[in-house]
Amino acid sequence: MSSPSLPEFEFEIGARIARGDLVGASAVAAGCRAAWPADAAGWLLGSIAALLADHKEAALALVEARLAQDPADLQCLLQAAECRLALGQRARALAAADAVLVHAAAAGPEALAAALDAAGEFFVHAAEHARALEVYDRAVANSPDDAALLSKRAVVERFLGAFNEAEADYARVLELVPQDPEALKGLAELRRQSTDHNAIPAMEAALAAAPTGSPDAATLHFGLAKSYEDLGDHAASWRHLRAGNQIERSRIQYDASTDRAVIDRIIEDFPAQLAGQTQPKAASETAGGRPDARGASPIFIVGLPRTGTTLVERILGSHSQVHAAGELPALSEAIGAAIERAAPAQTGGWLDYAAQLAALDGEFIAREYLARARARRGDRARFTDKQPTNFFHCGLIFRAFPNARVVHLTRGPLAACYAIYKTRFGGTYSFSYELDELADFYIGYRRLMTHWHRVLPNRILDVAYEDVVTAQEPTTRRLLAYLDLPFEQACLDFHRNPSSTATASAVQVRQPLYDSSLQQWRHYADELAPLRARLAAAGIAID
Numbered sequence: 001m002s003s004p005s006l007p008e009f010e011f012e013i014g015a016r017i018a019r020g021d022l023v024g025a026s027a028v029a030a031g032c033r034a035a036w037p038a039d040a041a042g043w044l045l046g047s048i049a050a051l052l053a054d055h056k057e058a059a060l061a062l063v064e065a066r067l068a069q070d071p072a073d074l075q076c077l078l079q080a081a082e083c084r085l086a087l088g089q090r091a092r093a094l095a096a097a098d099a100v101l102v103h104a105a106a107a108g109p110e111a112l113a114a115a116l117d118a119a120g121e122f123f124v125h126a127a128e129h130a131r132a133l134e135v136y137d138r139a140v141a142n143s144p145d146d147a148a149l150l151s152k153r154a155v156v157e158r159f160l161g162a163f164n165e166a167e168a169d170y171a172r173v174l175e176l177v178p179q180d181p182e183a184l185k186g187l188a189e190l191r192r193q194s195t196d197h198n199a200i201p202a203m204e205a206a207l208a209a210a211p212t213g214s215p216d217a218a219t220l221h222f223g224l225a226k227s228y229e230d231l232g233d234h235a236a237s238w239r240h241l242r243a244g245n246q247i248e249r250s251r252i253q254y255d256a257s258t259d260r261a262v263i264d265r266i267i268e269d270f271p272a273q274l275a276g277q278t279q280p281k282a283a284s285e286t287a288g289g290r291p292d293a294r295g296a297s298p299i300f301i302v303g304l305p306r307t308g309t310t311l312v313e314r315i316l317g318s319h320s321q322v323h324a325a326g327e328l329p330a331l332s333e334a335i336g337a338a339i340e341r342a343a344p345a346q347t348g349g350w351l352d353y354a355a356q357l358a359a360l361d362g363e364f365i366a367r368e369y370l371a372r373a374r375a376r377r378g379d380r381a382r383f384t385d386k387q388p389t390n391f392f393h394c395g396l397i398f399r400a401f402p403n404a405r406v407v408h409l410t411r412g413p414l415a416a417c418y419a420i421y422k423t424r425f426g427g428t429y430s431f432s433y434e435l436d437e438l439a440d441f442y443i444g445y446r447r448l449m450t451h452w453h454r455v456l457p458n459r460i461l462d463v464a465y466e467d468v469v470t471a472q473e474p475t476t477r478r479l480l481a482y483l484d485l486p487f488e489q490a491c492l493d494f495h496r497n498p499s500s501t502a503t504a505s506a507v508q509v510r511q512p513l514y515d516s517s518l519q520q521w522r523h524y525a526d527e528l529a530p531l532r533a534r535l536a537a538a539g540i541a542i543d
Helices: 006-018 022-035 040-052 056-069 074-086 090-105 109-125 129-142 147-159 163-176 181-190 200-209 215-230 234-250 256-269 309-317 330-342 350-355 362-373 388-400 413-421 435-455 465-470 472-482 520-524 529-537
Strands: 297-302 322-324 382-385 405-410 460-464
Touching: 006 022, 006 040, 022 040, 040 056, 040 074, 056 074, 074 090, 074 109, 090 109, 090 129, 109 129, 109 147, 129 147, 147 163, 147 181, 163 181, 181 200, 181 215, 200 215, 215 234, 234 520, 256 350, 256 388, 256 435, 297 309, 297 362, 297 388, 309 322, 309 382, 309 405, 309 465, 309 472, 330 362, 330 388, 362 388, 388 405, 388 435, 405 472, 413 435, 413 520, 413 529, 435 460, 435 529, 460 465, 460 472, 465 472
Parallel strands: 297 382, 297 405, 322 382, 405 460
Antiparallel strands: none
8 A cells, every 4th residue: 555645645634733633633744754754744734733732842843854954945934933932932933934034035926925925924923013014015015916915914004003004905905806895894993984984885785795694794794883883873783783793603603501611610619718818919029929030920901802901901001111912822821731731631621621720730820821921021020911811710810920910801781791792803702792692601700700809809900991981090090009010101191102902992092082982882772681681680780
């Protein structure tokens, strides 16, 4: 029986990676390297499988073995950059990505175009948005009629607050692809729509042409919902919002009972007061409890999405002593590593994961967290981690960092739920697309946060979004005092901060505070009535 051909090896490795069989993918990749040692496929795909399996050093070793044979292999250079970024070697990761551009320039126009696109995506992933913009500028100059590149550049421009440039790029995309859904929605989100200036006719026409129930249709429904709300046509806005959410919900698998069971399990497994002291020591004394060699001290910002977490991160990131690191996956990755270390054969679904949390080693989680956050946490001792759903892990946060600072953003229940429901999150927050499921998740979240306050008295600072908006300075001073940071005027002028923001709030945080969103949900009081009743039945006060 003959051995598989190279294309057969590549197909099999890719198929195994796609279905999550990383052990099998690694084994087939090893066979590919043995049969075709001079070809990049076995080395590259083996490295990808290893990195996905969180074997970062092994992933880097594989791709570097290939680069020893061919230092100009563009795909392997980018994979090396990904590996080094995962290992916290940020400077070397960025240098590897830069090397891609150097080698691609000598490889011809087609190779250069592909390399620019791939390098741009890497820099976005690395939160190097200014460098990503430079790359996409080159890419568009090289391929000025490439609508996909123009769209990617527009997204980066939005992150950087370059709204006029993003608007021009989206307009150019629509010249090339007149009914492009993302460009139409992007234009609607950049500015408040008016009677004289809106894309509603174009979006309605594009929606009529889009396949029913398709992702493109969902995109257009959310864009139209935002546009009609700007124009004050709340009935039309809700109609499109509901349609868009129904499409999104139909495309995902989600079992609300699992989230409820997870919260029950966490509450059951963390039953007692988790810290001996009722007040944390000063951050300057503890550096978060378990500092690394540079005294890095995380500030965890938690809560539901669309409750002001990005706004508070922006305020803190404007302080001279704080680096805003964005939404880090580091804590969940560190917890996953601790579970794998404790019981490598028992890692299963979300509920199995939750069942193992109470027994985990806090010191191990702290070391893993700081190592995994290294690539994004900047060169200041204090840095923010704005991963909202870290609220699930407050118990483990304080086990890992006994003197941690956790800032919990709150918002009025119906305002929060409406803000979540009106947002298309793109593959995250599966609970958000159906009102009953959203209500149930909100109820569970409130139960869990009440529990954390009970077992961690005086440790978590609640900050109400409404207070940030209507009493900015006193709320900011209270926040800074909790964090042992001196007051700085720049925190009040956060909208002037030039750093990038890669969240749904990218437009809002470039503006001074405004309170128009506080009561926006009231336009939809009738439509939200079933959700309101569900919250009230659980004992949650609405007003």
